[in-house]
Amino acid sequence: MTMDKTDTTFSKYRRYYQVLEPVLAKPKTRAYTMAIFSFLAVSLFGWYAIRPTIQTILYLRREITDKARINQQMEDKINALIEAEAAYQAAAPLLPLIGEAIPQAPDAVRVVLQLRNLTSALGSPLSGVQVPSTPILGAEASPGAKLQAPKLYDFPLTTILTGPYALTKSFLDETVSLRRIMSIESLKLVPSRDSGPTRTGTASGALLQLVLKLKAYYQ
Amino acid sequence: MEKDRDIFLVSIFTFLTIVSWIFFELVKTTKTTTVSPSVEKIVTPLNPTLDTEVLNALELRKTY
Numbered sequence: 001m002t003m004d005k006t007d008t009t010f011s012k013y014r015r016y017y018q019v020l021e022p023v024l025a026k027p028k029t030r031a032y033t034m035a036i037f038s039f040l041a042v043s044l045f046g047w048y049a050i051r052p053t054i055q056t057i058l059y060l061r062r063e064i065t066d067k068a069r070i071n072q073q074m075e076d077k078i079n080a081l082i083e084a085e086a087a088y089q090a091a092a093p094l095l096p097l098i099g100e101a102i103p104q105a106p107d108a109v110r111v112v113l114q115l116r117n118l119t120s121a122l123g124s125p126l127s128g129v130q131v132p133s134t135p136i137l138g139a140e141a142s143p144g145a146k147l148q149a150p151k152l153y154d155f156p157l158t159t160i161l162t163g164p165y166a167l168t169k170s171f172l173d174e175t176v177s178l179r180r181i182m183s184i185e186s187l188k189l190v191p192s193r194d195s196g197p198t199r200t201g202t203a204s205g206a207l208l209q210l211v212l213k214l215k216a217y218y219q
Numbered sequence: 220m221e222k223d224r225d226i227f228l229v230s231i232f233t234f235l236t237i238v239s240w241i242f243f244e245l246v247k248t249t250k251t252t253t254v255s256p257s258v259e260k261i262v263t264p265l266n267p268t269l270d271t272e273v274l275n276a277l278e279l280r281k282t283y
Contacts, residue, residue: 032223039230043237051241055248063253070254073262083267094274101277117283179280 101181106155106218108134111180115159118174124167127209128160150219156185161210162192168210175212185213 024030103110108131119126134155161171168189175182192207252259 029223032227036223036227036230039234043230043234046241047237051244054241054245058245058248059253062249062251066253070258070262073264077262077265080265080267084265084269087267087269091269091271091274094271094278097274097277100282101280114283121283174281177280179277179282 097179100179102152103180103218106134106153106216108155108157108216111157111182111216114178114180115175118178119161119171122163122167122170122174124161124163126159127162128158130158132156152217152219154215154217157214157216159210159212159214161212162207163210164206165208168208171210172212175214180216182214182216185215187212 024033112129112131115129116126132155161168163171172184172187176184188209188211190209190211192209
């Protein structure tokens with residue numbers, strides 16, 4: 001029974017063999033055919049079998065290298081964070097100074113008080129202080145903006161001081177070295193109208209009027 | 220015979236194309252990082268030193 005089936009199959013495809021036989025009989029054709037099929041087989045095998053295998057190997061090797069590097073960098077960062085926390089704890093007592101130097105709100109009244117106290121300490125009251133309209137509270141930062149570097153705002157103020165040259169110089173020096181950060185925008189030094197002939201030529205010298213335009217900063 | 224040679228050349232070029240394609244794909248696999256950008260951002264180095272010079276300078280400033 002099996003024998004019969006084989007015979008049937010053979011006879012069915014016999015004519016194909018018969019067609020190929022004379023073609024493959026030529027040695028050159030046979031060589032070409034073998035070479036062509038070999039190249040095609042290697043190409044096919046390379047694309048569908050070798051490529052994915054080597055690609056997986058290389059990907060895994062790369063992943064191992066990357067993971068090792070990330071692990072090392074994570075450890076370095078953890079150590080750096082521990083060191084940074086220690087440094088922060090050490091500097092914690094000094095941190096409120098930042099709030100005093102550049103407060104969260106304009107705090108204009110405090111600035112004026114500081115300048116008034118300064119001039120009182122120097123022995124001459126302020127002739128005048130002008131603060132244009134200034135917001136009482138600072139702008140509320142959005143959650144996203146808190147992560148970014150804080151924005152610096154400022155408001156102008158003008159102080160007028162009358163006194164001898166030494167006093168105005170001391171006032172200028174002390175104003176610049178105040179803890180609350182302020183910058184001098186402009187200053188005008190003119191002889192005071194109060195400095196009459198009686199004041200001129202005294203030990204303290206002629207009276208001068210200092211008009212100082214400042215800029216105070218807040219976050 | 221001419222036909223055999225043409226098919227042979229086509230098969231050679233196919234073979235060379237596939238070999239170079241595989242080569243470049245493997246090079247790309249080797250060069251491409253497997254770490255996501257978010258992880259790279261997390262592991263950026265951090266300088267733990269705090270510049271306390273400014274704080275010390277602020278401490279020396281006067282307040283009235």
